Amino acid sequence: MTFSIIGRCQESGQLGIAISSSSIAVGARCPWVRAGVGAVATQNVTLPALGPQILDLLETKQFDPQSALDHALGANDYSEYRQVTVIDTNGRTAFFSGKEALGIYTAVAGEQCVAAGNMLAGTHVIEAMVPAFQNTQGSLADRLLAAMHAAMTAGGEAGPVHSAALKIAGDPIWPIVDLRVDWADDDPIGQLDSLWQAYRPQMQDYVTRALNPTAAPSYGVPGNE
Template identity: 80%
Template sequence: MTFSIVGRCEKTGQLGVAISSSSIAVGARCPWLRAGVGAVATQNVTLPALGPRVLDLLEARRLDPSQALKQALDADEWREYRQVTAIDAQGRTAFFSGKEALGTYHAVAGDQCVAAGNMLAGVHVIEAMPAAFADAQGTLADRLLAAMRAAMAAGGEAGPVHSAALKIVGDLSWPLVDLRVDWADDDPIGQLGSLWAAYKPQMQDYVTRALNPTVAPSYGVPGDE
């Protein structure tokens, strides 16, 4: 029902998650990020609480992702139904797929990234993602979306994909990017890419507006001078 990639940019330290699913509004339940700490994707039969739990363990106890993931899952009696991936601010990764994960499932770590999915057309779908992430040029968002497109080109899920999300954190306490296609009958990953293409040239302007409104650019709308 879901495939995803969590990744880190070595140049900027940004952390991100790109994810898609046959279910509605995957971005509301599955990607969890904290600036300077890590990024987590919790999927399959999703327990959203696992995302914050792993991030708390990474931050407060200074555990590595494997330790944090194990401790978080040890407290979940239904852990065998979960699929979770994590990356920390140093680029260390971890993943877990329970034996009750749906359909064909797989997870694989790459350089500064880890990808996972379930109900897949085949394990090769996930195998394609770290390579695409490594080969892609541009921002972290560009590279995460390249990995998602590679997964779809390799066959994607066993059924139709209906929602997709892209979330990235940088140096600030709020997300730098938080884009979602909550439901689409056709090509939500392509629609997500279009959202990113529209948002990308404006992204820094919104940071500027938040930090120093006196130098914020005008967009020419009524009341915006």
């Protein structure tokens, strides 16, 4: 029903998630990022609260990803229905797939990344994501999306994919990328990639205009934010 990858860019320190699902609006419930702290993907029978709870624990600096994950799962009911992946600002990772996860499920950790999924066409879908992330050149968003395309090429989910999301944290406290395709009958991952290609050349401009409006470029759009 869902597959995702969380990752960190060693050069920029950015943290991010790309995720897709057969369900509507996966980006509203499952991806969580916090600048300078970490990224969490909460999926399968999703408990969105796990995302901020784990990030809160990481932010205290008293928990590593595995202990933060264990603590959050232990404090909530029905952990065996959850699938969760975690990465912190140092690139350390953890993951969990409960025994009640749906269909074929697995998770694979790589160099500063973790991919996971359930209701898959096969475990090879997730196994294809890590090398795609690690071997792709470019920005963190490019690498995360390359992993998603690799998963689809490998067979994707057991059923059709309908929603997808990309969320990345950089230096500001807010996500510098937060793009979603909440419902599409055809190729939501491709549509998400198109959104990224449109947003990419404007991304830094929106950071600039937030921090220093006097330096903000204008795109000549009425009501431009």
